[in-house]
Amino acid sequence: MAQWDLLFSGATVFDGEGTPGRVEDVAVNSGVIVARGLNLPHDAAKKVIDAKGKWLLPGMLDIHTHLDLEVEVAPALDEVVRHGTTTVLVGNCSLGTCFGAQESEGQEPIVDCFTRVENIPKAVLRTCAKKMTWDNPEDYLAHFDTLNLGPNIAAFVPHSMLRIEVMGLEASISRAPTEVELQKMEAILEGAMKLGYLGLSTDGLPFHYLSNDPHTEKRIPTQFASFNELRRLLKVVRKYDRVWQTTPIIENHLKALFYFTLTSGRLFGKPLKTSALSAMEMTAAPKSAKLFLGVAKLLNSKLLDGRLHFQALGTNFRVWSDGIVSPLFEELSSTAELIALEYDDYEGRQRLMWNVEWVARFRKEWRHGRTGDDFASWKARRGLPDSLVIREPEKLIFDGAPCADWDGESFAQVMSRAQLFKSGDRSCARSDSEREAFDKIDIELRDDADFVLHMLRTYDKSFRFYADVANAENRSTLAFLLHENTLPGFNDSGAHITNMAFFDSNLMSLKLAKEQGEDVVAKVVKRLTKDPADIFGLDAGSLVLGARADMVLINPDALDNWQSDETRELVYRDIFEHEQMVNRPDGIVDTVYIAGEMVWDGVHGATDVLGKKPLGKYLRSADADVICEQTEAAA
Incomplete structure (x- = not known):
């Protein structure tokens, strides 16, 4: 009688730990990796997959997405799954949906905040907002249990939406919070940390504006927060060892450096994990990334004891414009x-x-x-x-x-x-x-x-x-991906739907690594899987025994002649009733598995189970379940 559901035979396994790839067999049962080794018995498996000549990797993470809206209308998220991504992070850049649509007195915060910042048409946003039935972070997490999720998902508490929730949209962009309001924000944030949220996201880019009259000249609410407000909120994040996701205040370098000191354990009692945008070779300012990384080196030194990394995009930053x-x-x-x-x-x-x-x-x-x-x-x-x-x-x-x-x-x-x-x-x-x-x-x-x-x-x-705004010809891309003070990210999947398509960034990272040899492939796989999972405290990104069987099988030879710019295209997507930029390379991804079930076939596309049944789940940040149990016991 078969004891395993699946057996991958003869794959070159890169397990996410950074160790060199090795040929072995991997067995899966009930959605979990249960055995690894050479010459595992084929007759012990219901299905044997010949993986000779292919790479078997943990499902990859996409740590910077704006799929908050798309997941509500198409929870399969097939555009990311087809690239071997099995875990996505949402709620980035201070924007998200954990408080629901937040509509009141004619205000549409989802539309107001997302339209221009993430270049998503208002009609698309309104379609997505209609799906929102919750109005608090706890019910937001619970609603994922009702969706036929493709990949796993985890979320930040978005600062702009938190301010709107407590102060209202008008007040959040016109005055400072009262002490009572600030205490309420702290309490909501602490409750979210206990529920397993990733941390808090903020934004400092000077060209992120609201889209609805009469506020089209106003920036999004997070940018009206004082240093003291952020310090107090991030004290909550720091307490739970979670992550501050942010974009720097690029119009004022000294102010940006001052705000980045919030990562310091020396100055604030305990290090704060900080994930900032971004490390790329900018076409207009090629040396700017070195400045950012120099800041990270200083703040992460023993002197200041910080935990700052910059997200590095794994492909060239090509941006389209409609007029x-x-x-x-x-x-x-x-x-x-x-x-x-x-x-x-x-x-x-x-x-x-x-x-x-x-x-x-x-x-x-x-x-x-x-x-x-x-x-x-x-x-x-x-x-x-x-x-x-x-x-x-x-x-x-x-x-x-x-x-x-x-x-x-x-x-x-x-x-x-x-x-x-x-x-x-x-x-x-x-x-x-x-x-x-x-x-x-x-x-x-x-x-x-x-x-x-x-x-x-x-x-x-x-x-x-x-x-090509950055990473032209990918001259420095791999070096940034491997830098000690970076983490692969900034894909912006789900945003700027007619302007860019970096869904393939992880695959391009693998291509660049392969050009340098399999030792570098092992390092890059770790950067795309285990490293982000560890930093964000998520149960993902590994092929160790007992791990959830989120995996991707790669055809390495197909990476050789692939150029990502040639597979970026504008297509009409029914779920949005609108065009979207996508990237759909052929032949690279052989198959994708979530919880041991094949969800993507490189030849035939999405399988019958993707979008038809729950596969992924909401991932709570580390220790959240323990904290919840302790809270319930104390009550």
Whole structure:
């Protein structure tokens, strides 16, 4: 009689512990790993999987997602599962849904906070918000028991939503909390820690704005908190040895450093695990990551006894724009004003773009640091720009242009021909389509600011282009992934749905590691599995005996010729009734298993069980169950 449900035979096993891969068999029964070794008996298993030549890894973690909304309408989360991800973290960047929709007096906090920060259309957000039946962190966790979850899930308490819950949206962006309100926030946060929440998430990026009138010029609530408020809330997180997830206050480096000192055990009595964004080789500021990592080295030293790491993206940071609609262009006041208008407000955008004052401001911002004759340009040439927005026309590439001839070309290339055309050389147009497009240009093209202005006025959001904002050609990506003060993350899965698709970041990390040999593969697997599981206190990321059988089988040869940019695409997804950027490489992921059940087949796609029955579960951070038991006993 068979004693095992599954037997993986002859796999090269990377078990997440950092040890070199070794060929062995792995047996699974009742969703748990029960045996490992050489030549395990095939007749003891109901099903034997020939895994020769393949890598068997623990299911990987995605520690920075915004799948809070998608999990409510499509709990299978197949776009992450297909990449071998079996555990996702939500509630990042101060935004989340653990308090429900929080709608009152006509306010829509979910819509207000998520729309511009995460570039998710309002209609999509409202569809997701309708699914929310809970109004507190405890019921939020309980509701996962009613979903047919694909991957496991764990959540932060999002600071913006916590402030809204206690103060209301209007007050959370207009005044400081009273002592009573601050005590209530502390109490709610402590209750969440006892329930097993990961910690607290905050945000400091200066271009994260609310989306609904009359607050479109206001930043999200977390950014109105004082240092004292954060210190008090993080004291609760520190008490339970949980994690502070944050983005730095990049507009004020000294203030950012001051806030990061909250990680210090020397200054605050006990180290605070801190997961910050991000360590990448920025195109506009290539040395900025070294500055961040230098800060981490200082704060983590014996002198200050901190626990700060920066999340490192495992692929190149390529971002698409629909016209001007992109998270990048929130950084410029002129383009942020365009984005703040309702998505369908074509007339409003046109009025703004023909406003003389706005045009002057747009031109000034677009050319800032690029004129070559001022201090801003001097700083930009040395990798210290005032803005990280990519505006150089040679770095902006059409991909969904109004003229098909332009796709794959830079703004600079097209603009050069357009200038020749407008000067009288009509022969430079390469097709009737291009000639027709050039004939529409009704302004003088003095520079690329004029060219972009023409494109926006003429085509609004109906043209697409991209820029490699960071990790271009993945020159430094692997080094950042392996750095002692980083952790793979910042995938932003589920956010910016038409702008980026980094679902594949873990797979690209494996590809980069494979290029350096299997010893490096073992290190990277640990970084993608056991390391984050340990830091966030989660029962995941391991193939030790007794571990839950969340696993992925990889075809390593398929990594060799794969280029992630070639598999990023814009598709229509029925669950959103909207297009979304996805990344769907073929052949790399052979199969994915959650709790011992195959949920993804690299040939046939999702299996019959994915989304049809509960597979993953809500993972409580370490010791939460013990704390709950102690609390109940004391009561």
